[in-house]
Amino acid sequence: MSAGVDMNEYLDLFLQETEEQLTILEAEIGKLQADPTDDRIGSIFRAAHTIKGSSRAMGFANYADLTHEFENVLFKVRDRSLVVTPEIADCLIQTVDIMLGGKEMLAETGQDIATYPELVDMLNAFAAGASGGVSATKSTKKQVVTWPSEVIKTLNALPTLAGIYEIRVELDETCGMKYVRMFMAISAINGCGEILWANPVQEKLEAEEFDFEARFLVALNANPVDVSKSLSAIGEVKSVDVTPYTPADEGIKVQPENTPAVMETMVERGNDRRQADRRAPEAKRESSQTIRVDVSLLDNLMNLVGELVIDRTRLSQIGANIAAKASSGEEVESLAETVGHIGRVTSELQEEIMRARMLPIDTVFQRFPRLVRDLSRNLGKKVEMVIEGGETEVDRSVIEGISDPLIHMIRNSVDHGLESSAEERIAVGKPEVGTVRLTAKHKDNAIWVEIIDDGRGIDPHRLRAKAVEKGLMSAEAASRLSDRDAQMLIFHSGFSTAKEVTDVSGRGVGMDIVRSNIMAMGGLIDLESTVGVGTRFILKLPLTVAIMGGLLSRVSDVDYVMPIGSIIETLAIDAQPITKVGRQPVIILRGQTVPILKLRNVFKVPGSFTKESADNYVVVVGSAEQKVGLVVDRLLGEQEVVIKSISKYCGELPGISGATILGNGRVALIVDVNSVLEVTRGFENGC
Amino acid sequence: MSEVAVLENDLMLPEQKLVRFQLGDEHFAFSVDSVTGIIRWREVTPLPSQTPHLLGLANLRGRTLPISDLRIRLGIPSERPVEDGYVIVTENDHGSVGFLVDDVAEVITITESDVQEGVSEANSILSEMVRGIVNLDDTLISIVDMNSLIGVNE
Structure with a gap:
């Protein structure tokens, strides 16, 4: 049982991957002949190669074989020993069509697909150097008309294939106006049946993009012999074949029946079913189809939904106000109902658009193995890069935001984290090859990205010494730091513990920038490190940068939003009396001393001194190890807010990372927890 | 001057459109080019900024708009409460900003030849910001240079 489940899981994965690759093939193969750039050929080749490998692994031998032949042709094209002629292009497109249908x-x-010996032969011929002149055209004539999978599926679903015919019409090669003739043929066919599919398709016929020959799949309701006669009567038609349709798949055992009476009724039934069935596969195909959308369109949609989210909150407040004032009535009730509905629809809309903006985090991760390889070569280290959870989907805005910080952190891990030589590692009993592990997962409504190395760890003593040496704090203050706080010093600006500056990881302008970038996105960065064992950096990132969960609080007349992720x-x-350590007010929280700051002092808001309202609440923010309590007047509750940028006109606003508009239309300021923490670090360290 | 001469004159010196407004008792104008609208005063959220004329952020149709009090900015005393004022909304590459003024009169059209040198008062801020004066129906209007208004923000 479990084996079956596993297999299904693999099948899903395989299908997903194959679909992705086929999307690439489909998009690129059509342009191959007109514009055979190296990039295009390369990406087609790679896509085919991937499909071949995975379908072989899944045991779909026929599928893999077909792809293999396709790949062989592309191989020749790639090394420029084969020029893509229209014939080759057609054949390749046909193969992709079969691969799509086969998928x-x-x-x-x-189950595996059927074999396509004639198509394989053609591909073989091309790979062997045939450029598709006359001989290839000949072979095109013989084989290999592939009907789209949905047509075949529809046909296979019929109780009988009676009445379904393939009609081949070949025009005289001297024929001047191919489409006119073919149009006459099509009209004639239409007069005695329904054309289910044409090959080439109608548009190509109209554009005269065909070689004097077309095939039609027709549900005939007339005598095939008569049809053949009337078609042959059209001028410049060279030959006509009307043959009963037989499925390529041998497994289907429906024999055509030629008794006209039976045929007629069957066709009628068949027609009805086809009408119904044809719609169904189309709808299905649509749902699995993908389209390319300009990213700015998605951004706009996201912004618009952001506005809706604000209005939704405002609406429900207004609704509640009206309900409170008005005596109960039908209208108030239906208002509440409508507001509720708008709320739900907005949430769904928001969710869907957010999903549309999701990309697998692999989009960023995939470049790191290369980065690490180059880096380890430069540094003469042996490093293995392990990536886990690359399929974790994150918002585009997050992808953009973490790219640079991650590059820096991974460089850092390879350069500073790992021991400088294999000998050094062996001496401490570690495997010669160092490991840098990059993982991503969803957890607690956030994305956790971890960078873990099995290197030497961060030595708190060295950081203390460094801090004193750089004049960042007194020796006495440094000695008061816990090991953990000392390790956190690597996020301090102007701090680099590398014994010498290397090209690789810069000059100590790194980790503080990484940290502020992450915090600016509404994320958090944390680290765990044990000397001699290794270091783990943990990034907790919001699901999206545009919308953020926040705790709304008020100081004097100003509303502040603190990112929910950074609230402890x-x-x-x-309930928590304030005491003092030196001149720094603190609260004692389960034995831990937490410095507190009055938000009104941090943000010296005009008027906030005169309106000395009660300091009622402390919001403890930060990470498990570095906390600060922010004193506010009131807590107004948790809310989703849409992050709005603040005009450049305002210049630097220390402690503020952005603004948002609340349900009541007021502007609230988003607190930059990181820079507030910086302020307290100053206090703690006595500088 | 003949009509032809006037016409030629206008052709040589393109017209400029300025929005004219009042701060205290004085009349000012600046280019309408970056003006996107004029709104009544609306409530702002003060910012932790050391810039006195930056009153805070207002909500303009779902976006945040910083409001700069032009009276403070240009050093013109005014008794009028901010609640009675108007905000001229501007937008350009340096970001959007709304300028609080006491009253907005109209859009005027001038040619460069109408602009005279000189500043109405010995006000150092004004002399930096005002690039000339126009006499329109016996009212002196100081023309404020938009670039120095939005450029560097002290």
């Missing part, structure tokens, strides 16, 4: 079949049945807890102040 649908694999998805539905889990909230306390009523009378």
Whole structure:
């Protein structure tokens, strides 16, 4: 049982991957002949190669073989020993069509596709150097008309294939106006049946993009012999074949029946079913189809939904106000109902658009193995890079935001984290090859990205010494730092513990920038490090940068939003008396001393001194190891806010990372927890 | 001057459109080019900024708009409460900003030849910001240079 489940899991993965690669193939193959750039050929080749490998691994030998032949042709094209002629292009496109149709079949049945010997022969011929002149055209004539998978599926679903015919019409090669003639043929066919599919398709016929020959799949309701006669009567038609349709798949055992009476009724039934069935596969195909959308369109949609989110909150407040004032009535009720509905629809809309903006984090991760390889070569280190959770989907804005910080951190791990030589590692009993592990996962409504190395760890003593040496703090203050706080010093600006500056990881302008970038996105960065064992950096990132969960609080007349991810807890102040350590007010929280700051002092808001309202609450923010309590007047609750940028006109606003508009239309300021923490670090360190 | 001469004159010196407004008792104008609208005063959220004329952020149709009090900015005393004022909304590459003024009169059209040198008062801020004066129906209007207004923000 479990084996079956596993297999299904693999099948899903395989289908997903194959679909992605086929999307690439489909997009690129059509342009191959007109514009055979190296990039295009390369990406087609790679896509085919990937499909071949994975379908072989799944045991779909026929699928893999077909792809293999396709790949062989591309190989020749790539090394420029084969020029893509229209014939070759057609053949390749046809192969991709079969691969697309075949994938649908694999998805539905889990069974391998049929073999396509004639197509394989053609591909072989091309790979062997045939450029598709006359001989290839000949072979095109013989084979290999592939009907789209949905047509075949529809046909296969019929109880009988009676009445379904393939009609081949070949025009005289001297024919001047091919489409006119073919149009006459099509009209004639239409007069005695329904054309289910044409090859080439109608548009190509109209554009005269065909070689004097077309094939039609027709549900005939007339005598095939008569049809053949009337077609042959059209001028400049060279030959006509009307043959009963037989499925390529041998497994289907439906024999055509030629008794006209039976045929007629069957066709009628068949027509009805086809009408219904044809719609169904189309709809299905649409749902699995993808389109390319300009990123700015998604950004705009996201912004617009952001506005809706604000209005939704405002609406429900207004609704509640009206309900409170008005005596109960039908209208108030239906208002509440409508507001509720708008709320739900908005949430769904927001979710869907956010999903549309999601990319696998691999988009960033995939470049790191290369980075690490180059880096380790430069540094003469042996490093293995392990990536986990690359499929974790994150918002585009997050992808953009973490790219640079991650590059820096990984460089840092390879350069400073790992021991400088294999000998050094062996001497401490570690494997010769160092490991840098990069992982991503969803956890607690956030994305956790971890960078873990098994290197030497961060030595708190060295950091203390460094801090004193650089004049960042007194020796006495440094000695008061816990090991943990000392390690956190690497996030301090102007701090680099590398014994010498290297090209690789810069001059100590690194980790503080990494930290502020992450914090600016509403994320958090934390580290765990044990000397001699290794270091783990933990990034907790928001699901999206545009919308953020926040705790709304008020100081005097100003509303502040603190990112929910950085809030540890909230306390009523009378439950936690404020004491002082030196001149720094602190609260004692389960034995830990937490410095506190009055937000009104941090943000010297005009008027906030005159309106000395009660300091009622402490919001403890920061990470497990570095906390600060921010004193506010009131807590207004948790809320989703849309982050709005602040005009450049305002210049630097220390402690503020952005603004948002609340449900009541007021502007609230988003607190930059990182820079507030910086302020207290100053206090702590006595500087 | 003949009509032809006037016409030629206008052709040589393109017209400029300025929005005219009042601070205290004085009349000012600046280019309408970056003006996107004029709104009544609305509530702002003060910013932790050391810039006195920066009153705070207002909500303008779902976006935040910093409001700069032009009376403070240009050093013109005014008794009028901010609640009665107007905000001229501007937008350009340096970001959006709304300028609080006491009253907005109209959009005027001038040619460069109408602009005279000189500043109405010995006010050092004004002399930096005002690039000339126009006499329109016996009212002296100081023309404020938009670039120095939005450029560097002290």
